[in-house]
Each structure stands twice: as structure tokens, then as C-alpha cells.
Amino acid sequence: MFALNNNIGKSYVVFSTFISTMIIFLILILLLINSWDAISFSGIELFSIEWAPYKNKYGILSMLYGTLIVTFTALVLSIPLGIATSIFTAEILPHKYRFIVKSLLELLAGIPSIIYGLIGVAFFSIWVQDIFQLQTGRTLLTAGILLSIMVLPTIITLADDALTNIPHKYREASKGLGLYDYEVIKSTLLPIAKSNIIGAILLALGRALGETMAVMLVIGSIDKIPSPIYNLLTSGQTVTSKLGREISETAFGSVHFSALIFMGFVLLLVVICFTLIAQYFSNKTERLYD
Amino acid sequence: MTRKSKNSFFKIFCWLSVSACFGTLIFLFGVIFLNGIPAISLDFITSRSSNFGSEGGILYQIVGSILIVLVAALLSFPLAIGTAIFKSEYLNNRKWKKLSNVLIFGLNGIPSVVFGIFGLILFVNILGFGISWFVGSIILAVMMLPTITLTTFQSINSIPVIYRESSLALGLNKWQTITKVLLPQSFSGAITGLFIGLARAIGETAPIMFIATAFSGVDLPSGIREPVSTLPTHILALAQQATNPAALQNAWGASFVLILLVMLFSTTALVIRKRQLSHQRL
Numbered sequence: 284m285f286a287l288n289n290n291i292g293k294s295y296v297v298f299s300t301f302i303s304t305m306i307i308f309l310i311l312i313l314l315l316i317n318s319w320d321a322i323s324f325s326g327i328e329l330f331s332i333e334w335a336p337y338k339n340k341y342g343i344l345s346m347l348y349g350t351l352i353v354t355f356t357a358l359v360l361s362i363p364l365g366i367a368t369s370i371f372t373a374e375i376l377p378h379k380y381r382f383i384v385k386s387l388l389e390l391l392a393g394i395p396s397i398i399y400g401l402i403g404v405a406f407f408s409i410w411v412q413d414i415f416q417l418q419t420g421r422t423l424l425t426a427g428i429l430l431s432i433m434v435l436p437t438i439i440t441l442a443d444d445a446l447t448n449i450p451h452k453y454r455e456a457s458k459g460l461g462l463y464d465y466e467v468i469k470s471t472l473l474p475i476a477k478s479n480i481i482g483a484i485l486l487a488l489g490r491a492l493g494e495t496m497a498v499m500l501v502i503g504s505i506d507k508i509p510s511p512i513y514n515l516l517t518s519g520q521t522v523t524s525k526l527g528r529e530i531s532e533t534a535f536g537s538v539h540f541s542a543l544i545f546m547g548f549v550l551l552l553v554v555i556c557f558t559l560i561a562q563y564f565s566n567k568t569e570r571l572y573d
Numbered sequence: 574m575t576r577k578s579k580n581s582f583f584k585i586f587c588w589l590s591v592s593a594c595f596g597t598l599i600f601l602f603g604v605i606f607l608n609g610i611p612a613i614s615l616d617f618i619t620s621r622s623s624n625f626g627s628e629g630g631i632l633y634q635i636v637g638s639i640l641i642v643l644v645a646a647l648l649s650f651p652l653a654i655g656t657a658i659f660k661s662e663y664l665n666n667r668k669w670k671k672l673s674n675v676l677i678f679g680l681n682g683i684p685s686v687v688f689g690i691f692g693l694i695l696f697v698n699i700l701g702f703g704i705s706w707f708v709g710s711i712i713l714a715v716m717m718l719p720t721i722t723l724t725t726f727q728s729i730n731s732i733p734v735i736y737r738e739s740s741l742a743l744g745l746n747k748w749q750t751i752t753k754v755l756l757p758q759s760f761s762g763a764i765t766g767l768f769i770g771l772a773r774a775i776g777e778t779a780p781i782m783f784i785a786t787a788f789s790g791v792d793l794p795s796g797i798r799e800p801v802s803t804l805p806t807h808i809l810a811l812a813q814q815a816t817n818p819a820a821l822q823n824a825w826g827a828s829f830v831l832i833l834l835v836m837l838f839s840t841t842a843l844v845i846r847k848r849q850l851s852h853q854r855l
Contacts, residue, residue, distance in 0.1 A: 292748035296663060299655025303718055304676040308689045310683065367590035375587055384591075391598055394605075395776025397805045398828045401812045402604055405821065432597055439594070463580040467825055486682075493684020495779040496805075500812055523686050523779075530690060531783045535698045539754050544690060551687050556684030559675060 311551070318545030324538050334506045339566035341542035343549070345508045349423065349519040350490060350550070353498065354491045356427025356515060357434060362484060363429075365438030366381035372439070374468055385443065392436035405428045408501050415516055421503035424515040429497050434487040441483030441565070444477035482565030489557040492523075493551065499524035522550045578695055609829025612822045620832065622802075626811050627820035631697065631827050633793060637801030638834070640794075641706050641785065642775045645713035646767055646798070652714075653721035654763060660722075661729040681719035688712050688780040697784050707797040709785025716780060717770035728762025728849075729755055761849040768842035772835050778805035804831040 321329060321341060332341030372384055407429055412420030450474055457467040473480070503518025506525070526547055533540040574582075620630035656677075664670050692712040696702045732755055740750040786808045787800040794801050804827050811824035 289746050289748040292751065293663070296655040296659035299652045300659040300673070302652055302679070303656040303722060305675055306715055306718075307676055307680045307683070309695075310687065313694050314687070364590050364593060368594050369585045371587040371591045377586065387598065388594060391594075391601070393772065393832075393839055394601060395778070395805060395831060395835060397776065397808050397812075398605065398776045398831065401808055401824055401828055402601060404812050404815050406604065415728060432601075435594065435597075463576055465580040465583040465833070466576070468583075489682050493682075493686065495684065495686040496809065500809075523684065526686050526690060527779060527782070530693065535694075544694070547687050548688050550684060554682055554684055555679050558679060562675070562678050 299569055303402060311548075314544055314548040314551060318541055318548050320536075320538050320541035321545045325542070329542065336539045336542075339543075340539065341538070341541070342428060343417065343468050343522070344544045344545060345506050346520050346522045346525045347549070348508050348512075348540050349502070350492060350521040350523070352509075352513075352515070353423055353426045353430060353502070353519070353521055354488060356424065357430035357491045358484070358488060360428065360431035361435050361438060361487065365435050365487075366442055366480065368435075369439045369442035369446060370468055373443045374464070374472070385440070388439055389436055391432070392440075396433065396494060396496040399433055399497040401428055403501040417516060419503060419518060421501050421518055422516050423482075423502065423519045426498045426502040426519075426521070428513065429501055430491050430494055433494060437487040437490055438483050441486065442476070445483070446472055448479075449475050478564045478567045482561045482563075482567075485557050485561035485564060489554045489561065492557070493554050495523040495525030495527050499527045504528055522546050582629065588689050605825070605828055605832055608822075608825035609832075612826030613829055617823075617826055621792075622807070622823075625820075626807055626823060627814065627817055628823075631804065631807060631823070631830065634802050634804045634807045634827065635830060635834075636793060637706065637786070638775055638803040638805070639833075640772055641709050641781065641803060642706065642713060644710035645717060645774055646716035646771055648710060649717045649721055649770065650763075650767055653718055653766070654756075656718075656722045657725035657729055657763070658666060660726050660786060662751060662755070667812055677719045677722055680715075681723075684779075685716065685777055686779040688716055689783050692780065692784040703798055704784060704787065704800045706785050706794055706797040706801040709781040709801075709803075712784065713774045713777060717767075717774050719793075720770040720773065721763065721766040724766025725759060725763040727757035727838045728765075732758050758777070761845050765842045765846045765849070768845065772842065773839035775834055775838065776805060778809055781807065782806050804834075807813070 325341050330344055331340070331341045332344045333342045334345065368388070372381055372388075372551060376384060408420030408422075408425045410420070411417065411422060411425045411428075423565060451474065453471050454467055457471045462470070477519075498521055502521060502524050504520055504524055505518040506520045507517075509515070509519060511518045526543055530540070530543050533543060584745065593784065617630040619632050621633050622631060623629040624763070660670070660673055664673065692708055696708040697704060702708050736754055736758070737750055740754045741747075745753060748779075781803065782805075785800060786803050786806040788802065788806065808824050808827050808831070811820045811827070814820040
């Protein structure tokens with residue numbers, strides 16, 4: 284009887300693990316199969332600029348470019364802000380306030396992305412429109428600003444953890460050499476925490492690449508590469524906003540649908556790569572002497 | 574620039590950054606609360622919406638949201654517990670441990686919209702479920718799985734080996750050790766993970782908007798193959814008619830209620846975790 288229970292228990296846990304670990308393969312395979320129509324129909328032309336389903340042209344390059352530039356903008360804004368904030372919470376702030384300040388900052392992570400989108404529509408896009416005198420405030424820049432706020436908590440939390448995990452000895456030894464706080468942080472602490480901070484940034488990058496709702500509402504949804512190419516003040520399109528807007532209007536099984544799935548597949552591969560590299564960096568603990 | 578002034582500039586930069594973060598935080602919550610509180614009333618949360626959501630309340634959206642995430646939690650919890658037990662108690666090989674971590678973290682990193690198209694292809698089209706709230710629950714369950722698995726794994730894995738050895742020495746077999754000794758000890762960790770998962774899932778829009786929800790004219794579902802309306806998708810629909818002040822006002826009201834639900838779940842998680850920690854110290 285006990286042995287029987289033991290076996291049932293074991294098969295239950297094996298079965299659960301099998302399901303949880305195989306889902307990711309199921310997703311990859313289903314997406315690949317469903318993008319096959321587009322791959323065989325368009326081939327290398329999938330990586331061209333023009334997206335015009337009525338002409339049977341399915342180039343995803345302008346969406347990829349949109350994703351790239353929006354994510355880049357978001358990171359340029361959030362990396363210095365996030366790392367400086369984490370240095371503040373970990374090194375400058377007296378220890379007793381740390382928990383409360385960190386918990387408050389983590390509230391940012393609790394706001395659902397659709398609410399960020401609503402705030403983006405109601406405030407940020409109007410500000411961008413007024414400040415830059417544009418016809419519409421739904422631009423790549425607006426999406427980038429919104430995304431930078433959304434990835435801030437990821438960077439702050441992980442970078443702060445990386446810094447606080449460094450034993451006190453290192454700070455004391457550096458200060459004993461007569462270094463200022465700035466020099467302690469720059470020459471001792473940041474180099475030690477470097478790989479964890481890179482991990483945090485890559486994780487934030489993965490989040491930013493895949494964010495849908497907030498971006499979709501403020502980006503303007505025009506499938507064009509901006510001209511000139513660095514012009515952030517025009518409407519654009521990201522992979523996710525394209526998927527969010529178009530997929531429910533396309534018939535399952537059509538080339539159009541398949542091209543959208545292909546776009547999702549490319550995004551998925553990129554995001555999974557970044558997540559795994561981030562994992563690698565975060566686990567790469569160098570030996571610290573305590 | 575002297576070393577001293579560099580130091581001062583650096584500190585000023587850090588102070589400015591923190592102020593910017595707090596300014597943003599206060600702005601965001603201020604906007605949600607200041608716009609949300611005037612929009613809600615007893616009538617708003619107890620009546621159904623009409624005229625594409627710009628009039629009436631959000632009763633069915635609240636019910637729909639809670640229904641979808643609770644069923645998702647019920648689906649996800651047993652799988653996550655099983656996976657966590659296997660990872661912690663049965664998996665001894667370091668390589669396999671690493672691989673399982675890679676797969677679970679990989680699943681955690683998948684963009685939410687990709688879950689949506691996965692659900693659309695597999696459940697709505699291939700398996701022919703049609704647009705139904707239950708499909709939404711399945712997809713949200715998959716999204717919650719890594720969160721619950723990892724928190725449960727951590728709390729099982731952190732139980733000292735001596736508990737397992739004592740229990741085996743008393744003649745309990747492996748499964749009895751797990752159910753009688755390890756699970757009771759790690760249960761609150763698992764529940765914490767469950768509530769963190771719920772807090773994340775209830776705010777998700779992208780995974781359910783193609784597969785589980787309809788934007789208007791939806792009542793309470795009478796079976797598992799019917800769509801519902803949820804708070805996030807309702808906000809989405811209203812945000813797209815942002816030029817209509819009545820619609821925008823209802824969107825703020827719905828956002829406020831959604832934030833309250835998210836906070837309810839995350840504070841529950843926090844409270845359970847704190848209680849567990851103080852319990853362990855005794």
C-alpha cells in the first residue's frame with residue numbers, strides 16, 4: 284500500500300515536470316509549423332521593408348526596427364537611472380530605510396501594463412505632442428519613455444541585490460585605503476557586481492522586447508521605418524504592437540496569418556536568447572572572500 | 574575636477590535619480606487614484622456596462638477577471654507543486670537540474686503576446702474550443718507556472734536535510750516524507766508564489782485578448798465555452814475611445830479597481846511570507 288502510494292506520487296511529480304518543461308517546446312514547434320507557410324511563400328523576402336498583405340508582401344523589417352529602436356530608447360533612459368537608484372538604495376541610504384524604499388519602488392512593477400498604456404494615452408502622448416509641436420503624440424519616443432519606466436523596477440531590484448550581496452569587508456578595505464564613497468563604488472563594488480548587473484540589464488531588455496499593451500496604445504501603429512532612421516518623433520510599429528493589432532483580424536491558415544506568426548517566432552527566439560544569457564550572467568558568481 | 578567634487582557630483586546624481594523614480598511613482602499612483610476614486614461608486618461596481626462600456630458599471634468585468642485567474646490558479650497549482658517536488662527531491666543530477674532551470678526560466682521569459690498567439694493557434698483553432706474564458710485560464714495557468722514552481726522549489730529546497738533523514742529513519746518512505754514532512758513546511762511558500770502569480774495574471778491583457786474575451790455585450794458565462802469580459806480588456810477597449818470623456822472616466826474607474834485587486838493579491842503574498850519568516854525564527 285505504502286509502496287503503491289510512493290509510485291503514484293512519483294508518477295505525479297514526473298508527469299507535472301514533463302508538462303512544465305515541455306510547454307516551451309510545444310510553443311516553439313507550433314509557432315514554427317504555423318510560420319512555415321510564410322517562410323515557403325516569401326522566403327528571404329520576409330526580411331524586407333514593405334508590409335502590404337493586399338500585394339502579398341510580408342516584410343517584417345520595419346517592425347523589427349521599431350522594436351529595436353523603442354527598446355534601445357527605453358534602455359538608454361532606464362539604465363543610468365536604474366543603476367544610480369540601486370546604488371542609492373544599496374550604498375547611500377541608511378540600512379533601516381532600505382526595505383521600505385525598495386518596497387515602494389517595487390510597487391512600480393505591480394502596475395499592469397494596460398494601465399501604463401492608459402496613462403501613456405492620457406498623459407505622455409499629449410505631453411510629447413505639445414513639447415515637440417507634433418501632429419500626433421503617439422510616437423516611438425513616447426513608447427520608449429513608457430517602456431523605460433516599466434523596466435526600471437527590474438533593473439533596480441536586481442542591481443540592488445547584486446550590490447548588497449557584496450561582503451562588507453570590501454567596502455571597509457577600500458575605505459581604509461582612503462577612497463571616497465564614489466571611488467569605492469566605481470573601483471571596487473561595481474566591478475564585482477558587474478556580471479549580475481549585466482544580467483539585470485539583459486532581463487530588462489527581454490521584458491522590453493516583449494511588452495505589448497502599453498506600446499501598442501502609444502506607438503501610433505504605422506508600418507514604416509522612420510526617416511531619417513534615428514527620428515524618434517514619428518509613429519512606428521513594433522513586432523508586439525503589430526501582433527496585438529492585427530492577429531485577430533486575420534484568417535487562421537492564410538499567408539498573412541502565417542507571416543504574423545513568423546514575426547512572433549522571431550521575437551520569441553530573440554527574447555529566449557536574451558533571457559538565457561541573462562541567466563548565465565546572473566549565475567556567474569565569482570568567488571568573494573568574506 | 575578634484576576627487577572630492579567628483580564624489581559630490583556622483584552623490585547628487587544618485588539623489589536626483591531616486592527623486593526621479595519617486596516622482597514617477599507618485600505621479601503614476603496619483604493619476605490612478607485621483608482619476609479613479611471619483612469614477613467609482615457602489616453603482617459603478619455593481620451594475621453592468623452599456624454603450625460599449627462608456628456608460629454603466631463594471632460588475633461583469635470584475636467577475637470575469639476573478640473567474641479567469643482563480644481557475645488558472647487551480648489549474649497551475651498542482652502542476653507547479655509537482656514540478657517543484659521533482660526538482661528538489663528527485664532530481665540529483667546537476668546537468669538535469671540546470672536544464673530544468675533553463676526550461677522554466679525560458680518559459681518565464683516568453684512575451685505575453687506570444688502566449689496569446691499560442692493559445693489562439695492551439696486551443697481556439699486546432700482544438701476548436703472557440704473563444705472561451707476557459708482557454709484564457711489555461712494560458713494564464715501556463716504563465717503562472719514558473720512563478721509558483723520557483724517559489725515552491727525554493728521553500729522545499731531550503732528545508733534542512735536533517736528533516737528528510739529523521740523522517741526516513743522513522744521508517745517513512747520517500748512519498749510519506751514529502752507529504753507528511755516537507756509539504757506542510759513549505760506550504761506557505763507555495764501559497765506565497767500562488768498569490769504573486771495571481772497578482773501578475775489578473776493584470777495581463779495580451780495573452781487573453783484574442784482567445785478569451787469579447788469587448789461588449791457579454792453577460793456572465795453559462796458554460797466553459799463562452800467568452801467573458803475582463804477588467805484589462807475593458808480598459809483596453811475604453812482607452813481606444815480616449816477622446817470620449819465618459820469612456821475615459823470609466824477606464825480610470827476600472828484601472829483603480831484593477832490596481833486594488835493586484836495590491837490585494839500582492840499584500841496577501843507579502844503577509845504570508847512575513848508570517849512564515851517570523852514562524853521560522855521561533
